[in-house]
Amino acid sequence: MSRLLPHSVVLLLLAGLAGCNSGPDPAQRQAAVDAFATVQKVFQHPRCQNCHIPGDQPLQFDEGLPHAMGVVRGPAGHGAEGLPCSTCHGEANPPASYGPHAPPGAPHWALPPPQQRMVTIGLSAPELCRMIQDKGQNGSRDFAALLKHVSEDKLVLWGWNPGGTRAPVSVPHAEFVAKFKTWTDAGAPCPTG
Amino acid sequence: MVSLTINGKTQQFDVPDDMPLLWVLRDVAGLTGTKFGCGMAQCGACTVHVDGAPLRACVMPVAAVAGKSVTTIEGLSPDASHPVQRAWAELDVVQCGYCQSGQIMSAAALLKAKPTPTDADIDAALSGNLCRCGTYQRIRAAVHRAAELAKG
Numbered sequence: 001m002s003r004l005l006p007h008s009v010v011l012l013l014l015a016g017l018a019g020c021n022s023g024p025d026p027a028q029r030q031a032a033v034d035a036f037a038t039v040q041k042v043f044q045h046p047r048c049q050n051c052h053i054p055g056d057q058p059l060q061f062d063e064g065l066p067h068a069m070g071v072v073r074g075p076a077g078h079g080a081e082g083l084p085c086s087t088c089h090g091e092a093n094p095p096a097s098y099g100p101h102a103p104p105g106a107p108h109w110a111l112p113p114p115q116q117r118m119v120t121i122g123l124s125a126p127e128l129c130r131m132i133q134d135k136g137q138n139g140s141r142d143f144a145a146l147l148k149h150v151s152e153d154k155l156v157l158w159g160w161n162p163g164g165t166r167a168p169v170s171v172p173h174a175e176f177v178a179k180f181k182t183w184t185d186a187g188a189p190c191p192t193g
Numbered sequence: 194m195v196s197l198t199i200n201g202k203t204q205q206f207d208v209p210d211d212m213p214l215l216w217v218l219r220d221v222a223g224l225t226g227t228k229f230g231c232g233m234a235q236c237g238a239c240t241v242h243v244d245g246a247p248l249r250a251c252v253m254p255v256a257a258v259a260g261k262s263v264t265t266i267e268g269l270s271p272d273a274s275h276p277v278q279r280a281w282a283e284l285d286v287v288q289c290g291y292c293q294s295g296q297i298m299s300a301a302a303l304l305k306a307k308p309t310p311t312d313a314d315i316d317a318a319l320s321g322n323l324c325r326c327g328t329y330q331r332i333r334a335a336v337h338r339a340a341e342l343a344k345g
Binding site for chain 2: 068069070071072080081082083086090091092094095097098099101103
């Protein structure tokens, strides 16, 4: 047996070592998986999951009841033709003087489009983890675009200021974004159980 | 001061920014064809068009539509000749009439988005317009008739 390895084998070994070095170490991976628990808590809060549904009728209220008046997703996620979401949902929450039952509002109020439903409701942690990073389901977003979505999208931010008697998302937004970044910086590893 | 173009006429209104558009239309501009029903966007009686899209005027602060073009039932046509109005008269849709301006404005919005709607399209688009008299069957028939009339 030769003491010298062929060049091709050496290169493969070096490439393999380089690959190992570029991935998260076990501690970083565990921290990322732990951070995903917070991500899951936010994505599956009623303020978020009420519209991230597999069917065509959005949910409403903290209880996640079917949206009144037969409201539907529609051909582009913006409601039925002739009854867009913006018929009732404005660009901002109405003044408090309008009472607790006036519809809330935020920019581009809508569901995900029917072609990419971005379903979060009812998924297990591993399923949700895989869905969020699946460009076939998440609106073709890479990690940077996902981070921008959860950090800046005004409809997402509404979840922390929902008005009326609606429960805001229970995790502070800054903490959520930090956990999301911890998770994606490590390559978005998924929990196993 | 809030500027609105209502039924083609630009006007200035000295009203609080948070006054609902419906209050401005009815109590300040004197256009009482648009009705107050629930005050929570749950019945559709207050439906108008803003920049061509349907809107529940009872839950919309006037400042949110400043500078925009508002169409009320009075402005849908100058002489009740809009296809939806003609169909409504032809099929004698109205019973008590309270919800009907909202129904007509929603129907007009639907036909603009979908000129030949199916029953399902009509149900989806008008499901937010309640009628305590239960004229729904005639409403649906009249929307189909309006679609025919619009094609000439």
